[in-house]
Amino acid sequence: MREQVIQTVKQTSLSIIQNEIQAVRRKNIKKTGCRVIENGKIGVAGGMGEVDCEKLYERAQQGLAYGIDYDVPASINFSHSTQLASLKISDTELCSRITALLNNLKAKHPEFAISNKVNLNQVSLRLSNDQGLALEHADAYLSLSFLLKKADSTGIMDSFFGLVDRQLDEKKVADSISEIIEAYNNLLPMPTADLPVIIGQGTLTRLFQRDLNGKIVGNHSSLLQNKFGQQIFSPDFSLMIANDPVETFGTAFDMEGIVTPEDLKWLVKDGVLLRPYTDKKTAARYNFANTGCADGNYDSVPSLGGANLEIVHAGKTLAELLNGQPGLLIQMASGGDFTPDGNFASPVQVAFLTDGHKLLGRVPEFTVNGSIFDFFGSDFIGVSSDKIFINGNERLLVTKLAIGKL
Amino acid sequence: MYKFPDGFYADVRIEKVFRSLVRIETGRLEEVKEKEDHGAFIRLFDGSRWFYASTTDLASIDLELAELAKLGQANGTIAEHPAVMRMQVNKGEYCRFSASSVKDKPLQEKIRLTESFASLVAEDKQISHWSAIYSDSRVIKHFSSSLGADLTFDTQTAGLRLGFRFGSGANVFSESWCKARSDFNELHELHQEARDFIEQARDFFVRAEKIPGGNYTVVLSPMAAGIFAHESFGHKSEADFMIGDETMKREWQIGRRVGSDQLSIVDDGNIAGSGFTPFDDEGTRAERTVLIDHGILRGRLHSSATAAELGEAVTGNARSINFEYEPIVRMTATYIEPGNCSKEELITGISHGILIDSVKHGSGMSTFTLAPSMAYLIENGKVTRPVKFSVITGNVMKTLDQIDGVSRELEILSFVGGGCGKMEQYPLPVSFGGPYVRVREINVQ
DSSP, X not given: OEEEEEEEEEEEEEEEETTEEEEEEEEEEEEEEEEEEETTEEEEEEEESSOOHHHHHHHHHHHGGGOOBOOSOOOOSEEEEEEEOOOOOOHHHHHHHHHHHHHHHHHHOTTEEEEEEEEEEEEEEEEEETTSEEEEEEEEEEEEEEEEEETTOOSSOSEEEEEXXXXXOHHHHHHHHHHHHHHHHSBXXXXXXXXXXXXXXXXXXXXXXXXXXXXXXXXXXXXXXTOTTSBOSOTTOOEEEXXXXXXXXXXXBOTTSOBOOGGGSEEEETTXXXXXXXXXXXXXXXXXXXXXXXXXXXXXXXXXXXXXXXXXXXXXXXXXXXXXXXXXXXXXXXXXXXXXXXXXXXEESEEEEEOSSSEEEEEOOEEEEEEHHIIIIITOOEEEEEEEESBSEEEEEEEOOEEEEO | OOOOOTTXXXXXXXXXXXXXXXXXXTTEEEEEEEEEEEEEEEEEEOSSOEEEEEESOGGGHXXXXXXXXXXXXXOTTGGGSHHHHTOOOOEEEEOSOSTTOGGGSOHHHHHHHHHHHHHHHHTOTTEEEXXXXXXXXXXXXXXXXXXXXXXXXXXXXXXXXEEEEEEETTEEEEEEEEEEESSGGGGGGOHHHHHHHHHHHHHHHHHOEEOOOEEEEEEEOHHHHHHHIIIIIIGGGBGGGGTTOHHHHHHTOTTOBOSOTTOOEEEETTSSSTTOOSBOTTSOBOOEEEEEETTEEOOOBOOHHHHHHHTOOOOSOEEOSSTXXXXXEOOSEEEEOOOSBOHHHHHHTOSEEEEEEEEXXXXXXXXXXXXXXXXXXXXXTEEEEEEEOSOEEEEHHHHHHTEEEEBSOOEEEOOSSOOXXXXXXXXXXXXXXESOEEEEEEEEO
């Protein structure tokens, strides 16, 4: 069987220094990968730009001699298309609108400088084979990554704003940045009360990337090894594989052409640990269900990498989850880590006090720590149904962590 | 030669890249890959803004230059711009790895080498999950500019990474051993080192105990010291964060004391290994740049643009991860310079402290963190037993001042399979290292 992956990236990238566009970069790159799968073995080859696919298939065919096992069911007779590439902004218009946005922010907050990147991305991925597999994904979106630095600060950056969106809504961006800057400028004492912590999901779910990886579980080396089928987390805690392209800005299908079936998306449901995440080979090797998490470059043997995980929200906004009390919203927590037994510790460089509606002020640096069995267990409060535009458009996790002095 | 448009500075960087990869996981050959690609990055400058294009179509370079010129404003005095005046016009061929190219090594030999390292963990009953990865790259760059630069040079790295996990359930310990060299043949000499490392990790897995948090005197290994130098100070030496920022220019004035007089930090792209950068991506020759000399700030890392902004000289640190990206200010091989005492002498003076041997990751802004992998308790001047904790952390500038001992051993480490990240550009090959470094009053969590 022959399989082909074609990936394209067309990008205009603006480099920003001190609220001014310092450089404009244009990129238009096509990458093609070819796979040959025969008699339970796989060979791969790839190239960039305009390539001769027959030559790539020839190299992939030769690669079969290395004997890489790939004795899994082929993805056949399945088509799926995601077309989200409706954003149209010319490079001239992009420069003009971003310049105006940066000028407005400079006028409003002259004490803060904005730098880093705005990227306009048009991306596509096609995965097809000669047995009726035809998957397509096309998207166009803007990614804004702004470092915010106060004029009298001696740090490289003081705060951050990030957003990925299929529209350029200057007012939303300006309002969010203004809210961050105004809160940053309002330094509050550290509250003495035991407040909930609000944090990006990925910071605390990354242990699952390791310990729910099908290979780790299959080899009996997961922290969660003997806990499948048991309720080990809060009944309000459910974790799923996220593959909705509208939400994730990624593809609905994995690199083996699998769209995760609805019933297999759940890794944890109502606190009960259900299954590890897998690709075809891992599922077959260890007798797990295939959850469609094959990863890899355009020219790689598809294999199990990470999974796009999301804690399911229960329909409450951040304010509703906080239930009238303030919370500590962690914006920058760099350098933290988990111990093998599931304890997490991290310094927190930037955090804000919030009532769930707006940022009330900044609190001094501190540390957090806690066990995964607590912050997703009895201390788990929930995930917001609304998205907070600070570190990107994500739903934020609310839980409790022990807070200490830095 | 290209048709460089009049009234602009322009340059073209063509990269020809060879890479191969072998991956074995828990006894199974999972991937074998060999590939060659080429692409070009084109820059044009009109004195106020840069315009870049990236393409895999090398026949379209003149067209791309013409298109970029339409975006800018021709400038009759561009040659007098301070950034342009700092562009070096180097010519010639500086390929060091033509005779020892990893491209000429058969893939079967690379597979055999990977298998030989895999065999060190394959039959180990205590190891529940493992991988052995070989990867190499040889990159040949041709750089030419409207000023007349016409330069060809190469870089090469070949290396191995062994990742392994002891135990199961809550009683697990993951560690990885990684080494890279410029010469493939040198990798054959590393089996004993890998074997010793695995045994050290096994002992750590069996014996390590948790210790309470608090303030400890800490001795950093060359790896830990290198990560600390890279993350905590190296990034602050990258001059692009100073552009247009008067506070930073005042704060980071050359000659200011920034650390204890035991501390000297250097960045040098001439050092063989994964940070080797004989010329940077705007054609500037590598320099040995002293960042800190006995606690005093002596230099910083530059591109032509940042050097012009600060009125300083270029250092050969404008680097990009590949031809899809523009060069920005990056480190090469960054290390703490050795001192005069031995490792034992550093430890002898500590009644209750910690030796950090291997590190999972580190970060550093105003506050730095290092997440140790293998660490050991020091009691009454002796390393006594392996210990576990999450991270060490502290204020960067205060910590630089708390360094009170530096050993005479110097080890600069090279790696494959990762690198330094800065904004959108990850991973960039770098190397780092140092001697053993003693720091007082570090917060352990």
